[in-house]
Amino acid sequence: MSMTGSAVLFSPAHPFPRVRGKFMQFLSNQKTQIGLLILVPILVLVVLAPYLPLQKPLQTNLRAMMQWPSWTFPFGTDRMGRDVLSRTLEGVKVSLLVGFSVAFISLAFGVVLGTIAGFFGRFVDRAIMTVVDILLAFPSLLLAIGLVSIVGTGIFPVIVAIAFADVPRFVRLQRSLVLGLRTRAFIDAARTMRASKTWLLFRHIVPNTIAPLLVAASIAAANAILVEASLSFLGLGIMPPEPSLGNIIRDGQTYLEQAWWISTLPGAVILAIAISLHFLSDGIRESLDPRART
C-alpha cells in the first residue's frame, strides 16, 4: 500500500501548542489560586486547632466573659467565657463536613437519576422529571426546614435535608447535559461503529458531564454551608452545645450591642469559605473551558 502524496505536508512541527495536564491547568488558574489562598489557611487552622494554644471549644471561663478580641482570644469570648475562635474552628469543621457531604450526595444521586432520565428518555424520564419539578416548586431553604421538622435536628439529619433539596437541581443539570451530548456528532460517529449503549454512556456521555458537574458541585457545597448556617441560626439545624457557625451567631445575637464579635466574626468566616468555593468553581470552569472567561 503506497503512502498518499500529501504525507509530507504535515511534519510534527505545527502552530498548535500542546496543552498541559488538566490538573496543572486548574492549579495555575488565577481564580483557583485566589480560592486556595483563602481556603487553605482556614483548613490548616481547623486541622491544627487542637495543637494551638487555644481554650477548648466547650470549656467555659467565668473570669473571661464577653472579652474583646485579644492575643489570647483572637475572636473574643462569649457570655460563658468560651473562646469564639476555637468554637468557630469547630464550627468550620461541621460546615465543611455538611458542605462536602451534601455536594457528594446530591452529585451522586443527581448523576444517576439525571443520566437515566436523559439517556433512556420516554416513560422513565417523564416520571423522574415530574417528581423533580414538584420538588423544585419548594424554595430550597423552606424544603430543608420542612424536612428537618420531620427528621429532627443534628448534623446527619441536616445533611439529608439539604441534600434532598439539592438533588433535583443536579438531576435537572445532568439531564440537560446528557440531552445536549446525545445530539453531538461524536455520539453518531460511535453509533456507526456499532457501539453499545453502555459504551456510549461510559465512554462518551458521562466523561463529558464531569467538568460542569464539578463546577456545580463546588457551588452546591458553598450553598449547603450557607443553608446549614441559616438552619442552625433559626434554631432548626445543629443544636448547642455542639458548635456550628449558625448557632454561634444565634448565641451572639442577644449580646449584639455588648459583644458584636460573637456574631460577626464567625459570619465573616462563612463568607470567606463561600467565596473561596466560588473562586474554585470558576477555576474549574476556566481551566476546562478556556472560552468560559467573561
Next chain:
Amino acid sequence: MFAFAGKKLIQLIVTTIGVVTLVFFTLRLIPGDAASAMAGDTLSGEALERLRDQMGLNEPLMSQYLTYWRKLLVLDFGETITTGLSAGELMRAAAPITISIALATIVVTVLLAIPLGTLAAFLAHKGKKGLDSLITGAAMVLDLMPSFWTGLFFLLFFSLTLGLFPASGTVSLENPGHFLQRIALPVMVLSVTQVATMARITRTAVLEVLSEDYIRTARSLGWSELRVLFRHALKNAALPIVTVVGLSFGSLLNGTVIVEFIFNIPGIGSLLVNGINSRDYQMVQNLIIVYALIFVTINFVTDLVYRKIDPRVSF
C-alpha cells in the same frame, strides 16, 4: 398567547396537586405519627388518642387525604393546636406582611440591579475593566453574604447604634408609617443579596447580547451606543433576566424567613419557625404548601411575561 397560558396553567395545576400530595404523605412518614411527635412526653395514652382523633389520624389514609383537600379548597386550615386560634386567620394576618416585604425587595432590586448590571456589561464590552471588576467583585461578595449575618450588621448599625429604624414593636398595615419603618431594614437586608444576584445576571445577559450580530446591525444603521444599549440589548437581555427574577424569588422567600426572625416581624416565616418549635405539624404543612404555591404562581407569571417579550416562544 391563550393556548400558551392554558398549557402553563395546566402545568401549574399539576404541580400544585403534586406539591400538596407530596407534603401530605411526607408528613405521614414521621416516626410514630404527627400526634405523638407533637405531644412528645407530655400526653398520656388516652389524651394522645384524643389528639389523634382531633387531628383525624385515626381515619383511613385515603380519607384523610381527601378531607385535607376538601378543607384546603375552601381555605380551611384548621386550628393551631397550641393556641386554638384559627390557623387561617393567623395566616391571613401574616401573609400581607411577608408579601409586602418580598414585593418591596423586588422593586428595589429591579431599580438598582438592572442599571448596575447594564453599566458593568457596557464597560466590560468596551474593555474598561476597572469599574466593571469593581462592580462584579462587589456583587459576588454581597451575593454570598449570609442574610442573617447582613441582618445582624444592619440591626447593629442602623437600629442599635444610629437608632434609625425600630427593631421591635407591632407591624400593622393600619399604621403605614410605622409599617414602612419596620419593614425597611428587612427589605434592605434582602435587597443586598437580590441586587447582587440580579446585577450579576444582568451583566452576563447584557454582555452576551452585546456581542450578537443584530447589535452590530443596529450600530451599522447609525444608532448611538445608548440607544443600542436600551432599545436592543436590554430588550433581548430581558429574557434571561425575567427567568432569573422568577427563580430568585425562591431565594427571596428563603430570606424572608430569616429576616422575619431577626427583626421580629410577624410574617408567615415567623409562623413557620414558631410552628416547628411548638411541633404544630399541621401549621408547618400548610405553610410549606403556601410558600410553594406563591413560588409556582410567581413562576407562572414569569412564563407569561417571558412569552409577552419573546414572540418566538411557542412551546
Next chain:
Amino acid sequence: MNFARTMIDTVLSVRDLRTEFATDKGVVRAVNGVSFAMRRGERMAIVGESGSGKSAMAMSLIRLLVHPGKVVNGEVWLQGRDIMTMSESELNDVRGNEIGTVFQDPMSSLDPVMKVRDQMVPPIMRHLSLDRARAEAAAVAWLDKVGIPDAARRIDAFPFEMSGGMRQRVMIAMALSCQPKLIIADEPTTALDVTIQAQIVELLRTLTAETGTAMLFITHDLGLVSRFARTVAVMYAGKIVEIGPTRDVFGNPKHPYTQSLLSAIPRGADGGRSRLVQIPGFPPDMRQEILGCAFKDRCLGAEQRCGEAAPPLSARGPSHDAACWQPNGLDAGSLAQMRKTTDRAARPDVEALPPHDILETNNLSKHFVRGSMLPWRKPVVVRALNGVSLRVRRGETLGIVGESGCGKSTVARLLLELDAPTTGEIFIQGTAQMVFQDPSSSFNPKMRVQDIISEPLDINGRGSKADRAEKVRTLIRQVGLDPSYLERYPSQLSGGQRQRVAVARALALDPTVVVADEPTSALDVSVRAQIINLLCDLKDELGISFVFISHDLSTVRYISDWIAVMYLGEVVEYGPAEEVFRAPAHPYTRALLDAAPVLDPSAEDDRPVSIIKGELPSPLDIPRGCGFATRCPHVSELCRTEKPILVQRQPNRKEACHHVG
C-alpha cells in the same frame, strides 16, 4: 502603488489601514497596512481564507469593530471626510446613511424581538428626515423592490417568521433604504443555499447598478467573485497581495498565493482530472512580527530576499498590482510540483466495470412525526425522504447534491443506520462508515487521536491490543499525518488535520463504502483541496466506494462518477456525473448549475442571467404533483396534479420530469 484610480469619482479611499486585537495571548495584527480606492458604482470583492483579515478590515472601515479589536493606524476617506477622525455622532450620521452594511448570517443579524417595521422605519426617519408615514411608505417600497412578496403586510412580521433568504432581503432593503454611496457586504450569501445565493447576488448587482451605489463584497468564494465583482483584492495575512480587474487577476494571476488558490479549486469545465494544487504549511501566526513576505514559508518560489523585506504592491498591468518580488510569481513547474505531478488516472470506464453493487437502496423514505402536547392537535408529519433508490458500485463515487432540506443528510443517516427508514430497504455488502461534516464536533473532546482512531477497533474487538496499535499507526500514515499526532487531543489539530483523522477513523473497520456528508464544507479552499485529493487517492488505492454528499457542485463534479440530484426528499435526476453536468436534463438540475458561479469571469459575463425564482416549499406541505412545480419555468397543468416518476430515457440516465425528452 497604483493610485491611477484615485480620481474625482472616488467614493472611498483607504490608506495604510492597520487593525489589532489585543487578546490574552498577545496582540493579533489582523490588518497590516491595507490601501485601496473605490469609484462610484464600482463592485469590488475582497477575497481571502479565514484569518486573512478580510472581515476585520471591512468592519474597520466603518469602525464597527468591538473590543478587543482596534484600528491603530490609517485613513478612510469617504468623499472628502476621514471616517477615522470623525466624532461619534458624525459617524452615526454616516452609518446607515452614506454607508450601508449587509452581514453574513441573516438568521442572527436582525433583532429577534422586534418587528421588521420597528427595525427598518426609524433609521429612514432619522437619516432622511421623513415623518413616520413617509418613512413607512419608503420602507414598504424597498421591501417590495428587494422581492418580498406582500411587503405591506410582511413589514409587520418578526424575523423568525421569515426564511433565511427573506431575512437577507430585508437586510439589503435596510442597507439600501437611505440610498448610501457605498454598501459593505460581509459574506452576504455564505449562509444561503445556491439558488437563493444566486438570487441575492443578482439582486445586489441590479440594485447597485440602478442606484450607482459602490459595493465592497467580502467573500471566500472565488466563483462568486468572478460572477459579481469588477475588481478583486486578494488578502493574505492582513495584507492585500494582489489587486486588479477580476478578469486580469483570475485570468493571469501574478502572486503565488493567488496562483495556487486558483489551482486549488476543482473546475468543472476542464474535463480531465488533474490533481488539485495543495498549499503546504499553515498561514503565519498573526501574533508574531512577520519578517519579509508573509507567504514565504509556503511558497515554492521563495528566495532569500523574500525573508528580508516584504514586497510592496507593484504594477503588473493596467490597474493590476501584486506584492511579490518575482514579476510573474510562480512558474508552471512549481505549480505542477504542488500538484505532486501524478495526474489522476483517467476515470474508470463506467461501462467496463463489472456490475458489482456494493450498496443499493430501494424506495427509501423517512417521515418524522412530531406530536403535540395537546391531544386534539393532529401530529405534524415532516416528509424528509420520499422513495429514494440508489446504487453504488465497487470503487465508484456517488455524489448526492441538493440544497438544504432536500433530504441528502437523511439519506446518509439511513445508510449508516443512525435512523430507521419509514419504508424501503438498504443492502450493503461489507460495512459502511461515515465522515461527518463538522470535524470539531464529531470527536469526543476527551479522547486522544490514538483512542479516536482506535475506537471502532476497540468496540468491535478487532485483534489484540498490539494489533490495534499497529493498525492505528498504519491508518494515520495513510491519511498523511505523522504518528506523533496520535498523542494529541482534537482541539490541538487544525480543521484539515481533524478531517484527516475522521477519514482514518472511518477506514479503521475496512469499510466497503464511506459516506461523507459535506466533509469539506467547513474547510478553507486550500485545505479543501488537500482533503479532496486524499479522498481521491484512497478511492484509487483501496478500491473503496464513496457516497459524497455536498451542496458544492464543483467539488461533487470533480470527485464523483455518478450523481444524484435531490429535491424535496426525492431524486429528480440520476446519471454519470460528467454527463449530467454537461447536459442537465431536469429543470432543477439546470437551475442549480445556472445558479452556481464558476471560476471564470468572462464565462460569467457571457452567461444568460436566468435565475430560478422562489424558495423551497416546506417539507410539511409537499405539493401534490411534481415537487418542483412551484418554481419550475416549464410547469404545466400535468405537473401540478401528477407526480412524475424517475424514468430512464437514455442509457444510464434517469430523470423525474414530465417535460424531458
